[in-house]
Amino acid sequence: MNPFPVDLLLLSIATPLAAALIIAFGAHKKLALFLAYIGFSVPALVAVYLVAKFAGAPQHHGYAFFTSYDMGLAAWGIKLTLGLNGISLGLFALAGIVGFAAGFYALQSGAERLKYYLLLLLVMQGGLMGVFASVDIFFFYFFHEFALIATFIMVGVWGGRDRNYAAMMMTIYLTLGAMLSLAGLIAIYIKSGAGTFDLIALRETIAAQPLSALVQKNIFGILMFGFGVLVSLFPLHSWAPLGYGAAPSSAAMLHAGVLKKFGLYGLIQIALPLLPSGAGHWAHILGVLALCNVIVIGFVTIAQSDLKQMIGYSSVMHMGYAFLGIAAMSTLGVGGVVIMMIGHGLSVALLFLLATSIHHRTQTFDMAEMGGLAKQAPVLAAFFVATTFASIGLPGFANFWGELTIFIALWGFSKWMTIAAVAGIIISAIYGLRSAARVFFGPQSATFAKVAAEHSPADLRWSERVPALVLLAALLLVGFWPKIITTPLNAHLNHAPYISQK
Amino acid sequence: MAPTPAHLALITLLLPLASAALIALFLRRAGALAQIVSVLACAGYAAAALALAFGGHRETAVNASLDWLAIGGFTLSLGIKFDDIAALMLCIVAVVGLCVHIFSIGYMHDDKARARYFGGLSIFMFSMTGIVLADNLFMMFIFWELVGFSSWLLINHYCEKQSAADASKKAFIVNRIGDFGFLLGIIACYYVFGTVNLAEIASKVHGGVAVIACIPLALFCGAIGKSAQVPLQVWLPDAMEGPTPVSALIHAATMVAAGIYMLCRIEPLFAAAPAALNVVMWVGVITALYAALCAITQSDIKKVLAYSTLSQLGYMVAAFGLGVATVSNMYAPYDTLFFTGAAAAMFHLTTHAAFKALLFLGSGSVIAGCHHEQDIFKMGGLRKKMPVTFITFTIGVLAIIGMPFFAGFFSKDAILYLAMLKSTPVFIMLALTAILTAFYMVRLWKVTFWGETRTAESSHAHESGPAMLFPLIVLGILSIIAGYTVIYGGAFDSILSRIPSTYGDPLHHTIILITSLAVMVIGAGAALLFYKSAATDSLRDRIPGVFTILTHLKETPDRVYNYYVAKIQQRFALFLNFIDQFFIGGLVVRGLAGVTGFLGLGARALHVGSIHAYLYWFLAGAVLIWAFAAGFLH
DSSP states (O other): OOOSSSOHHHHHHHHHHHHHHHHHTTOOHHHHHHHHHHHHHHHHHHHHHHHHHGGGSOEETTEEEEEEEOOSOGGGTOOEEEEEOHHHHHHHHHHHHHHHHHHHHHHTTTOTTHHHHHHHHHHHHHHHHHHHHBOBHHHHHHHHHHHHHHHHHHHHHHOOTTHHHHHHHHHHHHHHHHHHHHHHHHHHHHHHOOOOOBHHHHHHHHHHSOOOHHHHHHHHHHHHHHHHHHTTOTTSOTHHHHHHHHSOHHHHHHIIIIITHHHHHHIIIIIHHHOHHHHHHHHHHHHHHHHHHHHHHHHHHHHOOBHHHHHHHHHHHHHHHHHHHHHTTSHHHHHHHHHHHHHHHHHHHHHHHHHHHHHHHHSOOBGGGOOOHHHHOHHHHHHHHHHHHHHTTOTTSHHHHHHHHHHHHHHHHOHHHHHHHHTHHHHHHHHHHHHHHHHHSSSOOHHHHHHHHHSOOOOOOHHHHHHHHHHHHHHHHHHHOTHHHHHHHHHHHTTOTTSOOO | OOOOHHHHHHHHHHHHHHHHHHHHHHOTTOHHHHHHHHHHHHHHHHHHHHHHHHTTOOBSOSSOOEEEEEETTEEEEEOBOBOHHHHHHHHHHHHHHHHHHHHHHHHTTTOTTHHHHHHHHHHHHHHHHHHHHBSBHHHHHHHHHHHHHHHHHHHGGGTTSHHHHHHHHHHHHHHHHHHHHHHHHHHHHHHHHSOOBHHHHHHHHHTTOOOOTHHHHHHHHHHHHHTTOTTSTTHHHHGGGSOHHHHHIIIIISGGGHHHHHHHHTHHHHHHOHHHHHHHHHHHHHHHHHHHHHHTTOOBHHHHHHHHHHHHHHHHHHHHHTOOBOGGGGGSOTTSOOBHHHHHHHHHHHHHHHHHHHHHHHHHHHHHHTTSOOBGGGOOOHHHHOHHHHHHHHHHHHHHHTOTTSHHHHHHHHHHHHHHHHOHHHHHHHHHHHHHHHHHHHHHHHHHHSSOOOSHHHHTOOOOOHHHHHHHHHHHHHHHHTTOGGGGTTTTHHHHTTSOOOTTOHHHHHHHHHHHHHHHHHHHHHHHHHOOSSSSOHHHHHOHHHHHHHHHHHHHHHHHHHHIIIIIIHHHHHHHHHIIIIIIIHHHHHHTHHHHHHHHHHHHHTTSOOHHHHHHHHHHHHHHHHHHHHHHTO
């Protein structure tokens, strides 16, 4: 079936990592840039190609493009098993597309020590592709760590204001979260008695003999909080706005856009199917915490005057919706989470990109010192407005479908939670439109007038437009044609009997 | 091959979308070309819409519905329900839309952002058509949000003005408050009826599925937001920051009427929950009277018309709320109108669309003629300077105050008659509103057009060009004939035949006729005698107490809104921000103090600062772990 001489999934992981390796061994700058272009383009192309080919591909236990390699750890039940199912397909594509945009933007950014910056970004990219292509839980986790450590270094070295503190906070929170998740995953490995990290085998073993309710309860709790920290579940979210506020733009794009979804992905791909009664035990608590994400953090977002912090908080708020979709424990809810992850990933990455572009023109992230930028930069304004409307759930963009399906699924779980969650559409409209108005409309602030007088701000350059267009086009594509995601997703979810049908 | 109805329906939906996409992608800097594309698209749209509406084709589904998204048991589909009410609404959107597009050629001819403006109009036409044609509530909600976006875009047209930026933001956010209830209502419908398809809901309700009043009331929230009913009326007067043709199309004739249209679509739910209908009625009556009182003190020509729009929308909502199911209609098919109130509301919506669009476009002509002066006390004497505008505006005024033989007379009488049958207090309040309407409209008309010119702007005023006068004349004719049901040629009979009529009820006929004439004569006469076309407001000069009270009445909701936003909401947000930063962030960090100490070593290592060090540590670590795992495990 595969007309190419190589395994495409392996190629998408290995290309950025190989490029990084060559750069690490001292490639000169021109070669490094060339390699980076290759390293960011190949995964994106592979992702697009595989989305197109998914429908006709032969499947192995629900996974298309399935391959398995022995890496010398088979005795421990660990193999590099790659494949895509209905859930991971969309996220794999997300990683490819956002990775391309972030990489392309970084290549044009003229960052200091660009070579090393690209190196780390390539490591991150390879890790991300690996996370969503892995069928083996061990490698799923391993690739995540790869990407995560690269993130810490990027924040610590290339970060902006408060970068040391931010990097430390991020490291502590995320390392703890990752450790907890690892503990949970190992517990599944041990308790299932399957003697393997292979998700397919684990599912079959557990389907034949479910774990006891107590075990499920304990493991799901560990995973919920472990993954929860990684996805900024209230009240474990403090690292997110701080970290993103300090992170260099491409790292923020990749982390907020893609890497953060690791936790949610783990919950719906691993925890919900393997530990259904455990999920039932924790669902109400998860729902209440997630509502705090939506309402409390929603109001906190309104209070922000720093553009990047605001985007960071808004991202925390939107993760609340994703958790609510999980708490709903239904097919529709899980489907909603997947769309939400894709929509949010694309839009938040684009917002971080545009925030940096705004900073280049206004020399500040403080929205009080901006205003009227639409006059000099109408295309930038149009992109920012479109992305803002996408992120506050306007129909026509991917995010809308995520929010809508989650709300509908949640009503079947709890009416009161739904009422509170839907109130979030008002809150997000307030901070979203307010930020667009403060940055782009009305008269110029005195500070910005001074900056603009010295350096007349130019409109969006092509090096910024290309990645922005790619992301916006993807948002619109899923918005207008959600079936591109939901058809494979639905086919997968309908074969997942462990989730109550709603 | 003649186009089938399904083709025509798709043309109305997709032509504006194509126009908007073309303008957004390629014609951003080509204002003149964008204008041609947009106007031609709208002309094609109007042709298709009229052919569809008067072609006699009616189906609940013109096109087999199409699944847009399906997950688990949930399916969201796109489909068309094209009954009489949709056909009528589509005609209104098409005719007013085309008039406004043509008017805009003249009005916006020297605007720098013309391409964005015409692109916005096209997006609006697309979204509005989606609401009209939708056969299910989720689809309606999708387009409902999209009209909100186009409204935001067009109010924000003069975006370098702070007031325009604020007004557009306010409009969207206030609408979202209504949408909050609307969406919850739709989701509740989905769970209660197992469907959101309008026809299926109707048959379920008739089949005996119980409806609790909360559901129609939650859906009504959407109408409160979109149609700017009390207490969410605050956004509409501010929305006048947009260009005047936009005010005519979106904020007078079509989008704000979408709330009433939506109510008519979900009528079976109200039929099953009469208590909800009462709430609707009172919200409408209060809005009608309140807005009419506010209109009296306004000096900005567009603001007078904005409050007048609010008041008339209140009339329509009240008419819907008055709905009386007549006996004969009990046998009607489920998906057609069976409320006389809904019929009266749709009839008034139709005539109002004609005369209010006329009045707004007329005010646009006045504003353009007076070099963007909007204060009526700085105008005066325009009847000689702008004769065509004057005559058509006069027709609009006569239509809205209910002069016999003009369109508004018939539709307003129908509502008053209904009120008289149902509830005396409502009848009195609506009659009072009618007096006030005649009063403030004649005031506006007299101060603007009569007397002498008072400022340089008005003395240099000039009549507008043909692109602006042609729509005025068309709408002027419609403002006269739209009240005669014969002109519709039987195309919308299921609505028009249910308009409450005093025919065969001579006693009420006489009472209504006398009341409506008296109401008009009192209001108009008082204004004619009281106001003189002068540089100051006669009411402020002669009875300052009343003027002050009315001003407060108008300003109090704005003050409450501003106080809420600046003081309550912002302070609450800052308070939570403080909690988040210093307690949640701080506490967790302190709670992790032990771990921090443990990791302190690693954290300090990160401060070394040499990038090579990090990288090599990182690579070495990775290799080491791998070697450890792979080697030692064997």
